[in-house]
Amino acid sequence: MAAKSSSSSSSVSSGLRQAFDKYSKFGKTQAQLADHNELRIGSGGIQKMMKDCSLLNSKYTSQLLDNDIARVLGKLTTGAAEAGVTHYPKGTKTFEIKGFKLLIDRIAESKGVGHDEILSKINQNEGPSLTNVTETANKDITHRMTDTSQYTGTHKERFDEEGHGKGKEGRADEVNTTGYVHGFKGGNQ
Incomplete structure (x- = not known):
């Protein structure tokens, strides 16, 4: 027993x-x-x-x-x-x-x-439940807003092909400020 x-x-x-x-x-x-x-x-x-x-x-x-x-x-x-x-x-x-x-x-x-x-x-209990978890309210709107084919100019560069944001690399042009002369901005030319 x-x-x-x-x-x-x-x-x-x-x-x-x-x-x-x-x-x-x-x-x-x-x-x-x-x-x-x-x-x-x-x-x-x-x-x-x-x-x-x-x-x-x-x-x-x-x-x-x-x-x-x-x-x-x-x-x-x-x-x-x-x-x-x-x-x-x-x-x-x-x-x-x-x-x-x-x-x-x-x-x-x-x-x-x-x-x-x-x-x-x-x-x-079977494990963590997903009740009351926030879902995407309107997937159509989110898809439309992240579809890069709808954007023109520099805004098109903010998202990759899958609709994920690129962050800073999609918004800012990084300038190479290295060089011998102070203020020189054209490296390797």
Whole structure:
């Protein structure tokens, strides 16, 4: 019987790890993910997870969740480094998986429910939802405004063939001001 509870415990733990991975990667570019050697989740990702899992309500609001996040981060950054206990450098504002598990324990305590109830709601969730995400209001207008065939003169240079803006290189002519004589503007002529 004990083997069954440990296998269900490991599946709950792996479900928490999957949810942690999904929400910590949500909304980040590949470059942002490559900057860190381990995944970390900030308060925005935690807020989204708790909303998607229906853990926030009129009794346990997002303000109370922010307070729990601050309390757990405070404990993790101010405590002395002990063997087996996660310790974060001062000023850290994100959680790695071990710290996130401590936060889940704190949330369960604040809500007055069991740790397993929080984990089961997180495990039932399929990942970050895209409800209430801003979409392009009128795609026809956006397409028309980025279609370079409709522009003349220098405005045509502001967008590439796919309709993406070129930024400064599409608006400004860069002048090469290198040379031996001060103010000389015609290099390599």
